[in-house]
Amino acid sequence: MSVPLLEIRGLEAALVRPPHAPLLRGVDLTLDPGQVHGLVGESGAGKSTVGKAILGILPKAIAVTGGTIRFAGEDLLKMRPSRFFSLLGRDIALIPQDPMSALNPARRVGAQIADGLRLRRGMRGAKLREKVLSLLTEVQIADPEAVIARYPHELSGGMRQRVLIAAAFAVDPKLVIADEPTTALDVTVQKEVLRLIRRMQARHGTGVVFVTHDLGVVAQLCDQVTVLFEGRVVEQGATAAVLAQPAHAYTRALIEASPRHDRPDSGMRPIPEHIITALKAERVHGGEAADG
């Protein structure tokens, strides 16, 4: 039996300060190599917390309190720090939400893409420059020779996100965590960037955990989907099946509430109150503390 690329079991996280409000309540998720798994839910559902727990970059206020996160069979939560940091940036990479704050404003973009290749692949000189240029071409940046010498503020938001995609895929990671990578972009650019991520992951055979509040994005990009509500998995499965025949009332409501892509300004509509109430009741009856 092949080992999943990523296998999360019973992941729990909570606020560090009393009363230690739980944020993740036993999240399970399995990702096979080369697959794209969408993590979807409303704001505050815990999507980013899952992504950050995988990357070991949870804010100080949040701690993992239970469960396992296995990457190719090894538990990231139990790994020696030196081993964990050798995986980050080489086997596991991040495409962040906000390209401007992820890039160093004082360094040219070519140098920033080159960092991972120098550090993780030992590339130098002309070979390194060639590789950076070919990555920029791969993410469809015209005139890469000129772009490597630019500073982040000299590029558009879409170009900056392409630069970060190039940086994430530069060292051929096995797993990419994409945390709402198109939220800051306008709708037309969003579509191009999504297509680009899909193409890059297919070409590089990369597994992707894609954090989004947008089921339209899930439909376009993801093989599998996990629906989160208040830190708990409500529904999980192959995207086509879940979207065509959602088993849970919350998923159905989320589909109905999703922004219409033919009307980009339509926004997300609220989930009906009775469904939220029923979900909270399910949690209480499931034996968990009624903490909110």
Ligand SMILES: Nc1ncnc2c1ncn2[C@@H]1O[C@H](COP(=O)(O)OP(=O)(O)OP(=O)(O)O)[C@@H](O)[C@H]1O
């Ligand atoms: N730095 C922090 N300190 C305290 N609580 C936090 C912090 N970051 C997140 N939280 C809390 O953790 C919970 C889950 O947040 P998370 O960011 O994972 O949700 P999300 O589903 O990604 O939502 P969004 O789409 O708004 O980012 C929320 O209740 C949030 O208030």
